[in-house]
Amino acid sequence: MARRGIGAAVGATVLLAVTNRVLYKLALVPMKGYPFFLAQVTTFGYVAVYFSILFLRYRAGIVTKEMLLLPKVYFVVIGVLEALGVAAGMSAGAMLPGPAIPILSQSFLVWQIIFSMLFLKKSYSLNQLCGCFLVISGVTVAITSGSDEGRFLSNVEFIWPMLMVASSAFQAGASILKEFIFIDGERRLKGKRPDIFVVNSFGSAFQALFVFLLLPFLSNLRGIRFGDLPAYLNDGASCFLNTSDDQVACDGAPFLPLLFITANMIFNISMLNLVKMSSALVASLTSTLAVPISIYVLSLPLPHIPHGSRLSPSFVLGVSFCYSD
Template sequence: MLRLPKNRFAVIGLLEALGQALGMAAAAVLPGASIPVLAQTFLIWQILFSIVFLKKRYSSNQIMGCGLVLFGVVMALTSTSNSFRISSSNEGLFWPIIMIISASFQAGASIIKEFVFRDASERLQSKSVDIFVVNSFGSGFQSLFVLLLLPILSQIRGIPFSELPGYVKDGAGCLFNIGNYHADCYNAPLLTSSYIAMNLAFNISALALLKSSSAVVASLCTTLAVPLSIYMFTLPLPYVGVPASLPPQFIFGTTMLILGLAFYNFSDRLSKKQKGSP
């Protein structure tokens, strides 16, 4: 581990921090159902970056699947109805574009991680570096850069830098129910703890699934998570607000996106399996 350059982990942390900061800023404004759709542009960015930096080559089926994903995102992005609108008339497509840009930073971090694993195999004489080591170093730098990016994030949300300490203080007071704060802060500890618990459970489940089954099963679960997460935002759940009815164009775009993900993940594997069969 000591032989691996640590500056790569710093770059990973910076990219993930940028992706998280911009993504959270956009998620606070965008409709909940649109977030998992826009986040799927991660695949498009990942393909572009891997072609440029890792010199990877993709099959026509994978490119076609990526095209379906892009088409689905565009269809969903331009869909509107009386109760559902991804972008406001005043801000246009600013926040959807911010969400898409945040996916590019996350994709860039994943490409560097892949490069780290490849390079580690050469530096460590065919020994692989543990995935938890890479995630731990990356997460450590990510936490540092998130704190450093708070002034930039506050400017994006229209908060002057001089008022940022007050916002941090009020946020901490709301989180821990200290002082006289708004009634909405009553459940802040529960919501924050629930988010952390669900995030940990998701990451552990994903790693356990990948370890115990195969990449095909993991890809299938990831694909199925998109419509399920969109459907959850249409239910009358606590703290979600009034569920919006999704316009037909959004549903059509989401369907195309899911088909693109499935086509990208499974078409090549199926064709290779058929070629290998007697």
């Protein structure tokens, strides 16, 4: 029965992961001039939504006082790691070609295995370690593959792909720490694992706090001077609500951005639920399964994106290595 429940959760998470990636691309059609605004709406908006749900679950007796009293230091570390992951990822993403970013991000799986072995004392079979090697091979093949302009990283300094890999390490550390919270919480709560909204709410709150502290740095990475940030956010809000003077450029808002935000929230809840039921590695592998499907879907003509894209054979080869484990 437990395996059947995990199988159903895996299937639902794959579907939600594909939907999330596709809707993110569609949301950026009206918000193409304001991706940083959309990122801040999701970061800070989720805190309010998650805590509202947490309050309702507490009132319903699903969340207990003991769950709310779990040590907050772990959530602080999660917030720091995820904020650093955002900062490192945005720094590297600004300097890397688009196709290389999702491939380099697959080092997330490798970091998860390393951290779970070090901190959760887990062991892995030879097949699983071979799968890890295939991910590394896929990353290498994909980023050195040819394209019309030459190799993906031919004109990129070595520090930027390494910084993207470091971003994956920060995020992988946060995911392993969330798994540890469930395991440690089960011990503290005498056999009952913490509610996922306890972990989601406090983790998101501290992430938002540290992202706020890094806001001058993050906005500068997006080419927005800190002094210009209020005007940028105001223009972003106008486009998001489709009250801008240039309504043609913001066509699709607010429906598409709100659809993405809703799907992304449900996907995050599904992912954390899978971590609670199984492990952080299972959850990330499940999300990884959705990437090649998403790449294929996004290469097709879609509403608001009528022109599909052609995938080069070398890029497909690298992707197939990355997701064959």
